[in-house]
Amino acid sequence: MAILSKVVNWARRSSPWVLHFNSGSCNGCDIEILAALTPRFDVERFGITLQGSPRHADVLLITGPVTEQVKKRLVRIYNQMPDPKFVIVVGTCGCTGGVFSGSYSTNNGVDNVIPVDVYIPGCPPRPQQIIDAVVKLLAKLSPNKDKNGGTNNGGK
């Protein structure tokens, strides 16, 4: 079983399936995520592909401050993802609520709703920062290549 988990870990490290979810963001972060897919930044060379269904995703890439309307759905999607799963928050809104903190309609950040592994601050963060964070997460998954001391903080 140890060999199997090494293989699975390797596959996950080489080619994570990423689910992108917008929890009420202004779209700024979402278009930088999409830009990361395009030829200039080309995140696909890392084997990262965007998935449609939570049941096949390893990584949840989430933007936005989590509006009230979307909260239950986010929790449900998180629960549908198989273990092990990882959550990357893209953008300041997802980290702390950003400019919308204190609003009657938002939850001041994703970690008030589901657990988070990597935070990428920025309004929005550049595609390079997003790719950097995802790559750092991949490195975390690999037990031999521990580039950053295994801490939770994402790309700065």
Add this chain to the structure above:
Amino acid sequence: MVANEIPSKEEKLENVESLLTMLKEKFGDAILDSKIIKRRLFIDVTTESFRGILKFLDESFEICFLHTITAVDTTSEFELLYHIFIGEKKVNLNLRIKISRDSPKVPTITDIMPAANVYEREVHDLFGIVFEGHPHLERLILPEDWPDGVYPLRKDYKMGGKK
């Protein structure tokens, strides 16, 4: 209407003033107050007359465009502003009515200007103003499980801040 012709500032002011004159002639006492700010016309009218005025404008001009409906809570009453653009004259007209805060009801204008459908729903969601005769005054933007009777844009609603 030739869209590429841009009237000069003087022509625009003339158009605004002539529209105001036309409305005053037709509706007289229903117009309580009027002012022209930067070539934009703001008129205060009675609640009984506003539908008639909008109907008259819609029938007199081909392009009588409703930008949106703004509600303002002045704490003593609610103000409703109907923002209109008259295409042929390139005039911005803002029609204001005042209604009571205790029982805020006003007739709909969706029969005259169907575009008002979403704007009235938005005001109803955030202020609790009832637009009588609206075809379906359902929730538009607040969450499905938002409590009834709580209107976040009223001045007596204070934001909690869930920090």
Add this chain to the structure above:
Amino acid sequence: MTEKVVKERYTIPVGPQHPALKEPIFFKFIVDGEQIIEAIPRIGYVHRGIEKLTEERTYLKDAYLVERVCGICSGVHQATFVNAVESLIDKPTPERADYLRVLVLELERIHSHYLWLGVAAHEIGFDTLFMYTWRDREVVMDLLELITGNRVNYGMNIIGGVRRDINDEIIHKTLKGIDYLEERAKYYLDVAADEKTILARTVGRGILTREQALKLGAVGPTARASNLAMDVRKDDPYLVYDEIPFELVTADTNDVFGRIVVRVKELFESYNIIRWVLENIPSGPTFIRTSPKVPAGEAIAKSEAPRGELFYYVRSTGTLKPYRVKIRTPTLANILAVAEMLKGEYIADIPIVFAGIDPCISCMDRAFFVDVEKDKKWVWSEDELKLYSRKWYKTHEKEVIQRWKR
């Protein structure tokens, strides 16, 4: 005295009553088999309480808050808000600042239209075109970053002017970038006009007559593709638009194809506007100092955002914070129009018709369907709807081509 204009009476039908869904949904579709009888908008997904938040913050902080109403057209949100506040202050902003604002706004229009072209191409399954347009768009992003310091959410405006200036090097780079983009846009116009797949999916789809566009309050390229010549830059010029020579672009096909053509042609107008601005920009200061307390009063400001008319109303009571800020985005103005367009279309057409209005909402997320014939109800996510649409188009290819050729 103008004659009475006779207009068709127009009623908005109400769908059958159904119990409220606990899920946030974007549209309720009443269908009969594969055809849509009626579409009722619901929205609500992205509501963040911004109008209330503006009342708690100072005017300058609000200028940065309203940028984030929409990350794609953030510049025009900030510019319109600042415009409204500046008319309350009633001191003229320097000419150079207005020229710089137009420069950023037109660059934003270009980036937004390229973004939309890529997304629309993706909807039709044309991923290569998506990659091409977004690669070209990076040229615009570089220029925006050069001029404003950021790719998205530029923060270019302050109350009283702009925060940064340009120099000859920036002007030179911008003109070079525009030349390149113009070549690319010519290529896309050819592709759009000739490619059978695009034509079959968009010609005759999402019909909105001029009469309907007027009655339902449609704005932007959506309205202009129905031969409704309304553009705030011409109807109610702001900044320097009353001096800049450019054409108002319309189409008369009333369909999704028309909306593509209008947006691509607008790109050419934007390139010319930018060239004119850079040639004629006067020297001088880029901002004036203003007091943080804004005089009491009320003001409206309108702009032509890439998606259509953007409307702001600001009321001040003479303090540091606004009393009321009302924002009406162009997508809200187009909601009734898109509901009308979807009537009679197939379910498989929903993604492209909806994309045709260039909605400034992250996605349509969830749609609720009610089949009145079969007495079925179901909810689909955006992905499920897109998957259904792609499959349907594959299996009905012959029918689709016939429908287009008719």
